[in-house]
Amino acid sequence: MWRGEAIDRRGFLKAAGISFTASLSPRSLMALERADAVYAAGFRESDGSFGIATISERGEIIDRASLPARAHGLAHSSATGRTVAFARRPGTFAMVFDLSRQTEPVVITSPEGRHFYGHGHFSSNGALLYASENDFDGNRGMIGVYDARDKFRRIGEFDAHGIGTHDMTVSDDGTLLIIANGGIETHPDFGRTKLNLDHMEPSLVLLDAGTGALVQRHGLPPALRQLSTRHLDIGADGRIWFACQWEGPRNALPPLAGWFSEGGDLSFVSLPEETTIRLGNYVGAIAVNRREGIVGMTSPVGAAVTLDARTGAVLKEELVRDAAGVAPAASGIAVSSYDGQFNETRSKVAWDQHIVRLA
Incomplete structure (x- = not known):
């Protein structure tokens, strides 16, 4: 996810370079020139093909590139300008794009016996890419380590200390890997079937980013397994926000989000009952706007919710049909949807579940 202060149009143009802007159509260049912020997201075309797009805060498509299959999450390095689109589980590719177009896209293939879980994150200097992976025969989550300075060669791996490893990020100082283990067993022989819903093992884990040593692990209480x-x-204060998907009885009203800090216990957000119902027991994406001290959450059931990052109190609720991605905006929260809506613009594509702000 995006960190730090807003990037203005001039800063983005400088990062992108002349070759990028020269390739744009007049319409796309106009969209970029009036953008307060710029994002990337995966999408599906009406013909069933897939790609990744650069998008203005208004939701106008600035540029696009093809992908071999459906993407899920994205990672962006402000240090190098590279953006990675990870395949949707149980996909085996990740594609790296250079915003300046000075280098060709790089395709990363997961090693034998592994597939990507759809998420990853760069080190603070952009030298390393960490990716959540499934050792499916060993039924354990792993973090693959790739050298961005050497064509993204895989140079190592860390045990994620859980199963169903999904999203992950890196602490601001670069010393910790922060991992959400969804606790759900899957195997590519069974597609996307969830194999252990009666004995799930969700957890939140901190690893030493240099050695992979376990720093902290939080399992969930039995009632929330x-x-x-x-x-x-991650918030400006270092608070780690997490979002959840309930796999239990439909009539239950579990907590769907919370936070913790290094060395601290888990705290769950107490959402109003009507908000939990509106979210359909499923938060599909979460993002912090550090400047404004707010947290955005979306649910494909059809809702976008904004929380106070200090207290967890609900500040705003919106009905958003097929809500998908969420990211910090110049003001508030940017939201995309599976039916082509991105903030105020509807496009003839289906946005995928996540968006990332380019900074």
Whole structure:
């Protein structure tokens, strides 16, 4: 996810370079020139093909590139300008794009016996890419380590200390890997079937980013063992926000989000009952706007919710049909949807579940 202060149009143009802007159509260049912020997201075309797009805060498509299959999450390095689109589980590719177009896209293939879980994150200097992976025969989550300075060669791996490893991020100082283990067993022989809903093992884990040593691990209490910990972002105060997907009885009203800090216990957000119902027991994406001290959450059931990052109190609720991605905006929260809506613009594509702000 995006970190730090807003990037203005001039800063983005400088990062992108002349070759990028020269390739744009007049319409796309106009969209970029009036953008307060710029994002990337995966999408599906009406013909069933897939791609990744650069998008203005208004939701106008600036540029696009093809993908071999459906993407899920994205990672962006402000240090190098590279953006990675990870295949949707149980996909085996990740594609790296250079915003300046000075280098060709790089395709990363997961090693034998592994597939990507759809998420990853760069080190603070952009030298390393960490990716959540499934050792499916060993039924354990792993973090693959790739050298971005050497064509993204895989140079190592860390045990994620859980199963169903999904989203992950890196602490601001670069010393910790922060991991959401969803606790759900899957195997590519069974597609996307969830194999252990009666004995799930969700957890939230901190690893030493240099050695992979376990620093902290939070399992969920027995009553919440069917609460899959899925997505993460970090606040300005270092608070780690997590969002969940409930796999238990439909009539239950479990907590769907919470936070913790290094060395501290888990705290769950107490959402109003009507908000939990509106979210359909499923938060599909979460993002912190550090400047404004707010947290955005979306649910494909059809809702976008904004929380106070200090207290967890609900500040705003919106009905958003097929809500998908969420990211910090210049003001408030940017939201995309599976039916082509991105903030105020509807496009003839289906946006995928996550968006990332380019900074």
